[in-house]
Amino acid sequence: MNELNPSGWRPAMGASAPPDTIETFTGNRALQLEEALLFELGSPDRSGVDFDDIPDFDTALLGPNARKARLDLPGLSEPETVRHYTRLSRQNYAIDLGLFPLGSCTMKHNPRLDEKVARFPGFADVHPLQPVQTVQGALSAINELAVWLIELTGMHGVAMTPKAGAHGELCGLLCIRAALEAKGDPRAVILVPESAHGTNPATAAFAGYRVENIPATTDGRVDVDALKARLGPDVAGVMITNPNTCGLFESELKNIADAVHAIGGYVYCDGANFNAIVGRVRPGDLGVDAMHINLHKTFSTPHGGGGPGSGPVVLSEALSPFGPLPFTSRQADGSMKLIEEEQAHEEHPQAFGRMCAFHGQMGMFTRALTYILSHGADGLRQVSGDAVLNANYILRSLEDVLDAPFGAAGPCMHEALFSDDGFAEGFTTLDLAKGLIDEGYHPMTVYFPLVVHGAMLIEPTETESKAGLDQFIGAMRSLAERARAGDELLKSAPHLAPRRRLDETLAARKPKLVYKPA
Secondary structure, three states, X not given: OEOOEOOOOOOOOOOOOOHHHOOOOXXXXXXXXXXOOHHHHOEOOOOOOOOOOOOOOOHHHOHHHOOOOOXXXXXXXXXXXXXXXHHHHOOOOOOOOOOOOEOOOOOOOOOHHHHHHHOOOOOOOOOOOOOHHHOHHHHHHHHHHHHHHHHHHOOOEEEOOOOOHHHHHHHHHHHHHHHHHHOOOOOOEEEEEOOOOOHHHHHHHHOXXXXXXXXXXXXXXXXXXXXXXXXXXXXXXXXEEOOOOOOOOXXXXXXXXXXXXXXXXEEEEEOOOHHHOOOOOOHHHHOOOEEEOOHHHHOOOOOOOXXXXXXXXXXXXXXXXXXXXXXXXXXXOOOEEEEOHHHHHHHOOOOOOEOOOOOOOHHHHHHHHHHHHHHHHHHHHHHHHHHHHHHHHHHHHHOOOOEOOOHHHOOOOOOEEEEOOOOOOOOOHHHHHHHXXXXXXXXXXEOOOOOOOOOEXXXXXXXXXXXXXXXXXXXXXXXXXHHHHOOHHHHOOOOOOOOOOOOHHHHHHOOOOOOOOO
């Protein structure tokens, strides 16, 4: 990358055109293989398997639901099918290929030890309907993980069944609602600061509460005075993200919690960013009543593409009696008991009900427990320290070429926040993000949090080396300089990806979801 060659393309000897203008008969570009749709590769009139003639079926049994036309699915041989999906997989970005800088997502390397243990017989092949006596080891693992989560957060109890972050948020709010209903207290308002995660207000509304916004200060933290001024007998609680979406620690959380408790409300903490403080800060010591923990973030369970996830919710002593079923309990003889609905009136009389049909995500539990045990208390403390160190290294290495709106507010936590302020006219965050694809990286989180215009949120996690971060920083500096200089090539990036830039607005408003042959 240099001034004479801002696009980064290095021509081969004798070449006179950039590689994206070279055409091939197949559409392939060396090992970057072009791949048609499955419907275009196969045909409904052929199959890779020999079938006997299918006997006539009495369609009268199906009535109006009987198929009136043939099933228009493509037929392919086994090699064609395998090659199709393998070629598609080569067009994906993955954490095993490089840095995944998505802010607020904690896309870290997944230790292979965790994967190996999750595949052990007795973990990988258990069924939720097995008799309890046949899954004592699995229940013990769930219970041990629960003990660790309580210890790491300084809380009193934990609900293990929620499936992910927003599901955990709902669990925590339902515990708050159950506690208030038990006292006959009809509070109806949840306060959500601007610096909280976007799912928080949606979850509160879904739980039946009226949501009111609390502004942020100029340094990106909760306006404590504004929050205290709004507290009253109608406020059920506050949902606060700590560290918040600006990548900053809410240093006034204990002060906020004391004020909320004084008016009879509860404090929900969004724990999606727990990776920044694990082993260093216990939310329970700060007055938190409920907090979800994304196991698939903090404890290195693979996630992305919609799952899998796991979001246990730790609860204070005030809320623990209202936590959902089921949960594990170790008996006097050392055996494990699963407390189910039918025993609720004896074991857990104030439980608000269930969050899901069974006991949670066993694969996620196993991976998280392995991660915790292999790191130990000192290792987990180093995890958060290294995550914060890496984020601050990125922040200070880029703040001279990218606007850092809260750079003066002190060190960030696990993620660094930038904006597109200072770019040439007409150039935006989206242009830099698309250019990052040409550099071989998945783009960072863009346009979030909403409190910063043109936001770019970068979370390197603790698993990236300094050499890896230096290369990423170099790519970001180059792209930032091109955006500030108004390099028109950046407006049409990416140039080197399997697909060029899409009209994302049109794609979102008028998606083509059904294949229609030409």
